[in-house]
Amino acid sequence: MNEKIQSAVSKKFRSSFFSSLKTKEKANQASDFIRLVLQGMFSTDGFDIKKMAEKNYGDNVPSWFEVLEVELLEKGNSNVVRNFLLDLQEEISKVLLVKVELSFTPSDCFIENLYQIVGEIKSCGVDKSNFLLDFDVDNSITGGMKLYVGGKYVDVTLKSFLVGYLEKNDVISRYL
Amino acid sequence: MYFTDEFLFTGDTHLVVVGYLLIVMAFLLFVYVVVVLNKKNLKRRKKKKAMSVDDIGEDAYQDALQILDKARTDSLRILSRAQLKAQNVLRSTYAITQESRKELDDNLSEIYKKQAESLEDINKELLQSYKHAVQQGKEENIRTLYETTEAMKREALSGVDELKTAIKEETLGAKRALEGKIQMEYSKVENEVELYKQEKIKNLNNKIFDILSEVYSRVIMQDLDQIKHEKLILELLKEEINKSGMGYTPNSTLRE
Numbered sequence: 001m002n003e004k005i006q007s008a009v010s011k012k013f014r015s016s017f018f019s020s021l022k023t024k025e026k027a028n029q030a031s032d033f034i035r036l037v038l039q040g041m042f043s044t045d046g047f048d049i050k051k052m053a054e055k056n057y058g059d060n061v062p063s064w065f066e067v068l069e070v071e072l073l074e075k076g077n078s079n080v081v082r083n084f085l086l087d088l089q090e091e092i093s094k095v096l097l098v099k100v101e102l103s104f105t106p107s108d109c110f111i112e113n114l115y116q117i118v119g120e121i122k123s124c125g126v127d128k129s130n131f132l133l134d135f136d137v138d139n140s141i142t143g144g145m146k147l148y149v150g151g152k153y154v155d156v157t158l159k160s161f162l163v164g165y166l167e168k169n170d171v172i173s174r175y176l
Numbered sequence: 177m178y179f180t181d182e183f184l185f186t187g188d189t190h191l192v193v194v195g196y197l198l199i200v201m202a203f204l205l206f207v208y209v210v211v212v213l214n215k216k217n218l219k220r221r222k223k224k225k226a227m228s229v230d231d232i233g234e235d236a237y238q239d240a241l242q243i244l245d246k247a248r249t250d251s252l253r254i255l256s257r258a259q260l261k262a263q264n265v266l267r268s269t270y271a272i273t274q275e276s277r278k279e280l281d282d283n284l285s286e287i288y289k290k291q292a293e294s295l296e297d298i299n300k301e302l303l304q305s306y307k308h309a310v311q312q313g314k315e316e317n318i319r320t321l322y323e324t325t326e327a328m329k330r331e332a333l334s335g336v337d338e339l340k341t342a343i344k345e346e347t348l349g350a351k352r353a354l355e356g357k358i359q360m361e362y363s364k365v366e367n368e369v370e371l372y373k374q375e376k377i378k379n380l381n382n383k384i385f386d387i388l389s390e391v392y393s394r395v396i397m398q399d400l401d402q403i404k405h406e407k408l409i410l411e412l413l414k415e416e417i418n419k420s421g422m423g424y425t426p427n428s429t430l431r432e
Contacts, residue, residue, distance in 0.1 A: 102409070110406040117413060123422050142393035143400070145409050154420065156413045158396060162389035163382075171388075172381050 008084040009091050013071050014130070017088070018095065020064040022115045024134040027092050030064050034085050034092075041078060096131040101138045102145035111135075118149060126150060194258065198287055201254050206298065209247045213302065216243065217309055244299050251295050259284060 021027045033056065041047045049072060053065050068088075075081045098118055100106075106114070115133055118126060126149060143158030166172075216239050400408065 104402055104405070107402065107406060110410070113406075113410050114413070117410065117417070121417060121422050142390060143397045143405065143408075144412060147413065152420075152422065154413065154416050154422075156409055156416055158393040158408075158412075159386070159389040161412060162392050163385040166385050166388060167381075172384060 007091065008080070008087040013067075014091060017064060017067050017071075018130065018132060019115070019119075020062075020067045022111050022133055024097055024132050026062065026064060027095065027132050029062065030068070031089055031092050033065070034068075034089050038082060038085055041082065096126060096150075097134040098126065098131050098150075099134045099136065099148040100145055101136045101141060101147075103137065103139055103141040103143065105137060106135060118147075121149065123150070194284070195287060198255070198258055198291060201258065202251070202291055202294065205247065205251050205254065208250075209243065209298065209302065212243055213240075213305070216240075220309075221313065240303060244302060247302075248295060248299070251291070255288060255291055259288065 017030075018027075021030060033053070036052060036056070037047075037049060040052065049069060053061050053069075057065070072081055072084070075084055100114065111133060118131065118133070141157055141159075144156045144161070147154040147156060220235065220239065397405070
């Protein structure tokens with residue numbers, strides 16, 4: 001019988017961890033870090049996750065690390081930590097990606113607000129615990145953005161709103 | 177006076193007998209001619225319907241001439257015989273005097289002359305009668321021909337009218353069918369043209385919208401910094417999600 005193996009990653013942690021990640025870029029960063037941790041945790045020289053983070057990120061330790069660090073400290077046992085990290089890596093690789101196309105590099109504030117709005121969409125299979133934003137900068141978009149979520153496309157470009165406004169007000173017949 | 181084996185006649189008695197004989201023969205001749213003419217006339221009338229007017233007239237005229245010739249010949253033959261017989265009687269009569277013979281010859285000549293005149297009159301009368309008959313036949317034929325022509329004309333015109341009516345109805349029917357078909361094709365083409373026109377107008381409008389939107393976007397973007405831009409995007413996103421019916425329920429306020 002193929003029995004589904006229970007993941008070592010709890011739903012609560014997953015939600016808080018993905019919320020701290022928010023983007024695919026951060027998820028890749030975390031995934032790389034976890035791989036390093038897995039490689040170094042059985043080293044004879046000893047292992048300190050905090051030092052490893054400081055070594056990699058300097059003073060700009062990412063917010064997701066704090067969430068992960070707390071969870072790992074609670075585990076204690078090396079084998080449990082290892083299993084947890086392996087499951088977490090798998091969870092990251094399987095996470096739902098919400099693709100976002102825009103003409104600029106988004107600010108953290110924008111990313112946070114966008115993540116919040118997308119997480120509050122009831123349909124399209126997203127919730128706060130299982131999605132990440134995948135940003136793609138496209139200079140052909142003059143203003144606004146395009147969102148692809150759960151197989152649906154949401155056009156939030158400035159151009160589409162202006163076209164809608166011009167059509168709605170029958171600008172061509174009235175003014176041209 | 178002498179008595180012989182032959183029947184004895186006086187000069188006066190001979191004349192009277194011969195006169196009566198001629199009158200009777202003339203009468204018989206006249207009756208014969210009239211009967212024959214009537215027969216011929218009857219036969220001709222029966223035939224004339226099938227003959228043309230000119231043929232009927234020609235035939236009647238020829239028949240009349242033949243009959244007249246025959247009548248004349250017959251009457252002359254009869255007269256000649258009568259005269260010969262009278263002369264023979266006279267020659268055989270001893271009692272007749274030279275003077276009586278002369279008188280008898282004169283009388284015979286007179287009768288002959290009168291008979292000839294009478295025959296001439298009969299000829300003229302018959303000729304006139306035949307001319308009249310021919311004329312009448314001709315008129316009757318003309319009338320018949322006219323009536324026949326009129327009947328044929330009416331028949332032909334009636335046929336023509338029916339043909340005209342039929343052609344008119346067929347033509348009108350065909351015309352209506354053709355008009356209907358043309359109208360249908362015209363409507364079809366009109367619809368296609370209208371659809372094509374609408375599509376073209378729609379494409380043109382879209383191009384105009386694209387151009388205008390692009391221009392407006394660029395103008396707007398000049399006045400927008402990233403913070404304002406991001407804020408605008410998030411507002412538009414919330415609006416669009418609400419419109420799309422994706423079930424957006426904001427539970428928390430956005431970060432400023």
